Amino acid sequence: MLLMERIPDQIGYLVLTEDGAVLASGGELENNERIANIILGLVTLTDKIDPKTTHNDAYNKITIVYSTHCYVICLSNKKIHIVKKKLRPTTNQQIQTQNLLDL
Numbered sequence: 853m854l855l856m857e858r859i860p861d862q863i864g865y866l867v868l869t870e871d872g873a874v875l876a877s878g879g880e881l882e883n884n885e886r887i888a889n890i891i892l893g894l895v896t897l898t899d900k901i902d903p904k905t906t907h908n909d910a911y912n913k914i915t916i917v918y919s920t921h922c923y924v925i926c927l928s929n930k931k932i933h934i935v936k937k938k939l940r941p942t943t944n945q946q947i948q949t950q951n952l953l954d955l
Contacts, residue, residue, distance in 0.1 A: 856935065863921065864936040868892065881936055891925055891934055 856865040857878060864879030872892040877883050894914065914925040917939070926933045 856933075859935055859937070861938045861940070862935050863938050866891070866932075866934040868932040868934070870930055870932070875931065879936070881934065887934070891923070891932065895925065895927070895932060 856862065856867070856876070859865070862879065864881030864884075865877065866874060866881045866884065866888055867876040868874060868888055868891070872888055874883065874885065874888055881887055898914065912927055916923040916925075919939070920941075921939055922937050924935045924937060
């Protein structure tokens with residue numbers, strides 16, 4: 853298995869079975885069953901999307917982006933791999949954040 857700890861800017865990870873059981877975890881996501889259940893629900897929801905409405909017939913990766921971090925969810929070898937990564941703000945992101953604060 854890929855060493856999840858070696859992923860750059862990784863602050864937590866989970867590896868789940870298809871039914872949501874935690875196989876491995878670490879960092880901020882260590883043994884975090886709440887996040888595991890949320891991600892499993894999201895993956896299950898994407899399975900219900902009609903493939904005729906999208907260009908792809910299946911999803912292999914989902915990214916959820918927040919202002920300071922993101923979750924990258926990949927499906928591989930009948931496992932769900934989740935990585936929480938710290939985002940490095942770019943100048944454009946800093947400007948957008950400042951604009952939101954000014955509202």
